[in-house]
Every structure is written in C-alpha cells, then in structure tokens.
Amino acid sequence: MKFDLSDWQGRQARLLPILEDAAQAGLVPAGGAAKLGEFLLGRGVGVASDAAAADPSGTGLDTPRASEPASPVEESEAPRFIRGFHDILITIGIIVALVGLGGLASVYAVIPAAIVLAEILVRRQRLALPAVVLTAATVIAAAMGTIPVWDGLPPTDQDWSAAGVFATISVAGFLIYWRYKVPLALGGGLVALYAAAIYSAGVAMQAWSNNVAYFALHPNMLVMLLGAFALMVFITALRFDFRDRYRITRRSDVAFWMHLAAAPAILYTVMAQIYIGNRDGLFSSNTSIWQAAAIVGAVVVLMLIGIILDRRAFVTSGLLSFGYAFKVLLTEGGFDKLSASTDTLVFLTFLAIGVVVLSLGIGWQPLRRVIVGNLPDGVRDLVPPVRG
Known part of the structure; x- marks a missing residue:
C-alpha cells in the first residue's frame, strides 16, 4: 500500500504537539510520542489546520505555509x-x-x-x-x-x-x-x-x-589511519540515520552533523591514496590525467551515496576536488591550447560545477526514485523514502 508522504513538515508540526499533550496526559507512554508520530506520519496521517479548513482552496493570504500544496521535490534533509x-x-x-x-x-x-x-x-x-x-x-x-x-x-x-x-x-x-x-x-x-x-x-x-x-616513510599507514577515522564517523552517522528513517527526531540532526565530517574525510582519504608517493601533495601541478579521472570517479561515487542516503553533504564536499580534477582533464586533453586566455578555462570549470550542482538540485528526487527504486528491499527499507 502506498501512503501519502506529502507536506511532511507541515503534518509533523501539527501532529507532534498533540501527541506530546497525549503523553503528558498519560495516554501515550513517556518518550513514545516521537515514535508514534514517526509511525503515523509514515502512513500519511495528518491534522488539518484551522486556517486551511477556513480556506480549502489554499490560495488565500491567510493560508499558512504548512498548508500550501507540497512540492514534488519536498525536502527531507531539514536540520x-x-x-x-x-x-x-x-x-x-x-x-x-x-x-x-x-x-x-x-x-x-x-x-x-x-x-x-x-x-x-x-x-x-x-x-x-x-x-x-x-x-x-x-x-x-x-x-x-x-x-x-x-x-x-x-x-x-x-x-x-x-x-x-x-x-x-x-x-x-x-x-x-x-x-x-x-x-x-x-x-x-x-x-x-x-x-x-x-x-x-x-x-x-x-x-x-x-x-x-x-x-x-610509510604513507600508506597515514592513509589507513585517516580512512579508519572516516569510516568510524560514517558508520556512526549511518546508525543514527537508520534509526530515524523518516527524520523526525534528534537522531537525524546528529547524523547531519556527522555526515558533514564524514563526507570530506572519506573523499580526502581516497585522494590521499591517489596522490600517494607524490611529494608535492594534493592538488599538485603535476597531477596526471589518470589521477584527475580517479578523483572525478570518487566524487561521483560520493554523490551516489549522498543521493541514496538523501544527504547533500556528500555532494558539496567534493565540489572543490571535482572542479580541480575537471580543470586537469581539460588541460591534459588539450583544451587549453584551443583558447588564447586562461580565464576561459577557469570560467568553463565554474560552468561545469554549476551545471552539476543545478542538475543534482533540480533532479534530486527523480534521481533518488530511480536509484533507490533499484536497490534491494533490505537496503531500501533503511534509507529515507522518496518523496513527491
């Protein structure tokens, strides 16, 4: 059975105070209001506001924003x-x-x-x-x-x-x-x-x-330690996320902050491995086309993880690295020889980053619908449902 998950935040704002009053009255077990709210919201239950009832068309000036028709790209990541x-x-x-x-x-x-x-x-x-x-x-x-x-x-x-x-x-x-x-x-x-x-x-x-x-002398050991840190933070964030699939409790906010740390840590662990043995360090001027391609591939994988988890931190954390790697790919591919000005290369890199960000922003939910829809049932039941 498919439940209506539209206007998630509006229904949550109207339903949870009622459940908290019920908990104070002893009708709901102490601490159970949030869990009951998650259960009811996940099944499309909601409470109509007085203003919405007075203006059923939802077009008047007195219509609260929570009563407006839900956007098909409704946000679930709202710290x-x-x-x-x-x-x-x-x-x-x-x-x-x-x-x-x-x-x-x-x-x-x-x-x-x-x-x-x-x-x-x-x-x-x-x-x-x-x-x-x-x-x-x-x-x-x-x-x-x-x-x-x-x-x-x-x-x-x-x-x-x-x-x-x-x-x-x-x-x-x-x-x-x-x-x-x-x-x-x-x-x-x-x-x-x-x-x-x-x-x-x-x-x-x-x-x-x-x-x-x-x-x-042993850079692999340093990469291993950085990777261990990244995995510890990421796995802990996932535990918080999976215990609050519908994102209505503090667990979701804790996971949000931890993903902000985990995403760049994972990316720079991969980049450290890519640049291992390069004495000039990350983003060096002698970055090869293969290193740049590997960086782009790592950023794409992180973006896929972000889409599945509905966490945009995995997209934003890789934009700088993506832009630099894209510039290297253009240079190594000979594009710089086609332009008399280096500014053209810089602006083209900015344009590419902007197109990627806008494409993901506009098509976030359709992409989630395709990707999450093809995941195994066990995984799909852990991540936030596709909204809209």
Missing part, C-alpha cells in the same frame, strides 16, 4: 537551524558579545558567559541557531583554554597535545548535549572522540617505530 529572524538577531548579539568579552577579558571568561546564555536561550527558550553558536563557542573556548595545559606537559609527551585538545572538545560536547540536548554537541563530541583515538594511535605507532619520519 532545525532557524525558526525565525528572532534566532538570527539573537545569534548576532551572541557572537558580538562573546567576541568582545573574549577580547576584553580572556577565553576563560567566554565559557561561563556562554553557559549562562545557554541556560536562558537554549534550555528555556529552545532557540535553534543560538544553540548551535553557543555550542561552538563553548567548545572552541574550552579547547583554546586547555592548549597551554597540554603544551605544558613534559617534552616527551608534547606529541600528545593534539589528542588532548580533541579529547577536551569531545568531553565539552558530551556535557553540552547532556545538559541542553543540542545535536551538534553530540555529533561533534563523537567526531572529536574518534579524532583523539586515531591521533593517539598514530602517535603510538610513531613512538613504537622510534622514527620521527615514520609516516613519511
């Missing part, structure tokens, strides 16, 4: 950043005030100020964008504040300072999530925890080899 211009105004004030406080006092003064603001704006008022900014400010201040501590360790332990900073970020993120339930805090805390573990493993390997040039 809750901004709920109104009030959030933007408050966020501007937070940034200006904390920067001024940090400049007049010190970074240590930013932490208590951010906590006081979080108690008011996040815990009480539940403002979304200020929650993100205050989380970032607290974590950055904590990391900067502990750098002198880690750098002050005995000389034999100085190589561990970066791991200590990552661990500090992780602990700060977990504490913020425990207190304020900000998805960015949990996602960032997990990413920092994995970074601390992988960095520590790298330092331990170098110490075991007793050779400061260990990774220069």
Whole structure:
C-alpha cells in the first residue's frame, strides 16, 4: 500500500504537539510520542489546520505555509537551524558579545558567559541557531583554554597535545548535549572522540617505530589511519540515520552533523591514496590525467551515496576536488591550447560545477526514485523514502 508522504513538515508540526499533550496526559507512554508520530506520519496521517479548513482552496493570504500544496521535490534533509529572524538577531548579539568579552577579558571568561546564555536561550527558550553558536563557542573556548595545559606537559609527551585538545572538545560536547540536548554537541563530541583515538594511535605507532619520519616513510599507514577515522564517523552517522528513517527526531540532526565530517574525510582519504608517493601533495601541478579521472570517479561515487542516503553533504564536499580534477582533464586533453586566455578555462570549470550542482538540485528526487527504486528491499527499507 502506498501512503501519502506529502507536506511532511507541515503534518509533523501539527501532529507532534498533540501527541506530546497525549503523553503528558498519560495516554501515550513517556518518550513514545516521537515514535508514534514517526509511525503515523509514515502512513500519511495528518491534522488539518484551522486556517486551511477556513480556506480549502489554499490560495488565500491567510493560508499558512504548512498548508500550501507540497512540492514534488519536498525536502527531507531539514536540520532545525532557524525558526525565525528572532534566532538570527539573537545569534548576532551572541557572537558580538562573546567576541568582545573574549577580547576584553580572556577565553576563560567566554565559557561561563556562554553557559549562562545557554541556560536562558537554549534550555528555556529552545532557540535553534543560538544553540548551535553557543555550542561552538563553548567548545572552541574550552579547547583554546586547555592548549597551554597540554603544551605544558613534559617534552616527551608534547606529541600528545593534539589528542588532548580533541579529547577536551569531545568531553565539552558530551556535557553540552547532556545538559541542553543540542545535536551538534553530540555529533561533534563523537567526531572529536574518534579524532583523539586515531591521533593517539598514530602517535603510538610513531613512538613504537622510534622514527620521527615514520609516516613519511610509510604513507600508506597515514592513509589507513585517516580512512579508519572516516569510516568510524560514517558508520556512526549511518546508525543514527537508520534509526530515524523518516527524520523526525534528534537522531537525524546528529547524523547531519556527522555526515558533514564524514563526507570530506572519506573523499580526502581516497585522494590521499591517489596522490600517494607524490611529494608535492594534493592538488599538485603535476597531477596526471589518470589521477584527475580517479578523483572525478570518487566524487561521483560520493554523490551516489549522498543521493541514496538523501544527504547533500556528500555532494558539496567534493565540489572543490571535482572542479580541480575537471580543470586537469581539460588541460591534459588539450583544451587549453584551443583558447588564447586562461580565464576561459577557469570560467568553463565554474560552468561545469554549476551545471552539476543545478542538475543534482533540480533532479534530486527523480534521481533518488530511480536509484533507490533499484536497490534491494533490505537496503531500501533503511534509507529515507522518496518523496513527491
């Protein structure tokens, strides 16, 4: 049976408050409102608004935006950043005030100020964008504040300072999530925890080899560590995603932030392998046509993963690499000899990136319909359904 999944966010905004009231009245088990809402929304259940009932045509000025006809490319990846211009105004004030406080006092003064603001704006008022900014400010201040501590360790332990900073970020993120339930805090805390573990493993390997040039002599080991970090972040993000297929809980927002870290980590792991042995590093001037083709292939695979998971981070993370590789392909293919100006090559590269982005943006849901529709049933039941 095919259920109507249109106007997902509008139906969610009207249905969930009712279910939360039912939970407070004891009619729904504690903590079960979100799960019941996911179940009902996935089966097309919704609540009509009073304004929509008063204006059944949906064309009047009094029609709420949530009651407007759903777009065939309805968005399912909608992290809750901004709920109104009030959030933007408050966020501007937070940034200006904390920067001024940090400049007049010190970074240590930013932490208590951010906590006081979080108690008011996040815990009480539940403002979304200020929650993100205050989380970032607290974590950055904590990391900067502990750098002198880690750098002050005995000389034999100085190589561990970066791991200590990552661990500090992780602990700060977990504490913020425990207190304020900000998805960015949990996602960032997990990413920092994995970074601390992988960095520590790298330092331990170098110490075991007793050779400061260990990774220069064994670049494959460095690629392996980067790949392990990328996989840890990606797999954790998938676990959050798969447990919230319809994207109505905080799990989806946590996965969003972790995918933002996982996508570039995966791409640059592949690129590091492609450029291994090249002393000039990534994006070097002597990039071969085969290396450029491999980069384009890696970006295309990431885009396919993004389409399947309905996560656009996998598209945006590869645009810079795609543009550079495309330019190399044009140059190696002799296109630069057909033009008297290097600007033509640059503008053509920009045009190619723009066409790719627009094509994916406009055809996102049709592409998902084709690709997801041909996946095995077990995989298709894990990823978000095609909307529209």
